Amino acid sequence: MIQELKNSYGHLFEDELLNEIAQVGTFKEVPAGFTLMSIGDYVRGMPLLVSGAIKIMREDKEGDELLLYYLEQGETCSMTMNCCMGQTKSEIKAVAEKDTKLIMVPVQKMEEWTAKYKSWRNFVFQSYHTRLNEVLHILDSVAFEKMDQRLLNYLKEKIRVNKTNTIHNTHQEIAYDLHTSRVVISRLLKKLEQMGRIELHRNHIKIINLV
C-alpha cells in the first residue's frame, strides 16, 4: 500500500503523514459500477483515491438523482468531510466509474492531522475549494443552460474522465445522471448524430466531434 500511496500522494504529504496514513488506512479495490455509498449511509471513512474514478451523485428522498462530479486520482471527497462534521447521514451516492483503488482513512484522524500537518490542512482546504467550485459549475449548468448543452457538457466530461471516445452507457443511464427522461436524451442524441457529432449504437456511443 505504501507504494501506491507514495505514487499518488507523495508530492502532497510529508513522509511522516504518509506513514500515519499507511498505518491507519485500509486499502480497497472496487470494480466499475460498485456502489461505495448510498443516501442515508453513515460516513465511517474518508476515501483517498489512488487510481480510477468515482462518480458522485446527489440523491433526494424521492430517488431523484443528479451527477455532481467525478473524484479522480489524488483527490478526496469533501462531501464526506461535510457529513462527518455535521454528524449527518450521507446525502450523496458514490459509484465507481472505473475499476478503482483507494485508501480509506478513519474520520477521527481528520481533525488531528489538520492541527498537526500543514500539508493535510492545505489538502483539505484545496479539496473543499475544488468541490465547491464543481458544485457551482453544475449549478450554472442546471440553472442557466438548456438540456442540449448540458448533454454536451456531460459527454465531454465523460470522455475526459474515461480517456476514451466511446461511452458505455444506455440512454436511460444518461437520463438519470442529468435528471431528465430517457425519451428526451434519445431525442437530443439523435440530433447530435444527425449533425455528425456522434454515432449511436446499442449500449454505447462513439464520439466523433463535440467541438
Next chain:
Amino acid sequence: MIQELKNSYGHLFEDELLNEIAQVGTFKEVPAGFTLMSIGDYVRGMPLLVSGAIKIMREDKEGDELLLYYLEQGETCSMTMNCCMGQTKSEIKAVAEKDTKLIMVPVQKMEEWTAKYKSWRNFVFQSYHTRLNEVLHILDSVAFEKMDQRLLNYLKEKIRVNKTNTIHNTHQEIAYDLHTSRVVISRLLKKLEQMGRIELHRNHIKIINLV
C-alpha cells in the same frame, strides 16, 4: 469595534484571536442595497458579519443571476475564501439585504490563524460546511423543483432573513433572484394571491400564510 466583535464572535473565538481581529480588521457599515462585490472583482478581504444580512448571488458573464444564500450575523463567506485560495476573481455578487455591519479581515491572516487557532480552524471548516450545504440545497431546488415551489421557498427564506411579513421587492427583482422572467413571477404570485396565501401591492407583498 471590539464590543461589536465580542457580541457576535465572543462565543466562537478566544480573546487572543479577538484582539488580533480587532487590530487588523476594519469596521464597515453599509446600507441595504449596497453592492459589496461584483463579478470579476479581486478579493481583498474576508467579511465577518456583525449584524444585518448579505445576499450572495451567482452571476455569469452573460449577466445571468441566481440567488445562492444569505450571510447572517456570526457568519463569513466561504466563497471569499474560495476565491482567495485560487487567486481568482470573484464569481459571485454580494449585496446588502439589510443595513449591515461587518468587519473586514485581510486575507493574508487566514492561513496564519488557521495554523495558530483551533477556534478559527473550526470556524473556517464550519463555514465551508454550511455554504456547501446551502449551495447543494439551491441545486436541489433548481434541479428537482418547479418554479412555483421555488418561489414559495424564496418567499419563506426572505421573511425568515428579514424578520417581517412584508417583502419589499418588485416582481422583476424576484425574477432576477430566481433567474426567470417577470411575467412568470407575476403569474405565479397571482395564483398565490388567489389561494389567499399572499396579498399583492405595488412594490411589496404581504405574506398571509405560506404553510
Next chain:
DNA sequence: CTGATTATGTAACTTTTGTTACTGTGTGAT
C-alpha cells in the same frame, strides 16, 4: 396638474421539456 416613468395584469403564442404509448431490433437464455 401633466406627462413621463415604473410596476403590474393578462392574453396569445412559442419553445422546451416531460409523458405515454407503441414499434422494432438486438441480445441472451433455454
Next chain:
DNA sequence: ATCACACAGTAACAAAAGTTACATAATCAG
C-alpha cells in the same frame, strides 16, 4: 429456433416556462 427482455426510435400529446405585446394603474418630477 424461439422466447423474453432490454434498448432505442418516434409520434402524439401535455405541461411548464419563456416571450411578446399591450393595457392599466401608481408614483414622481416638473
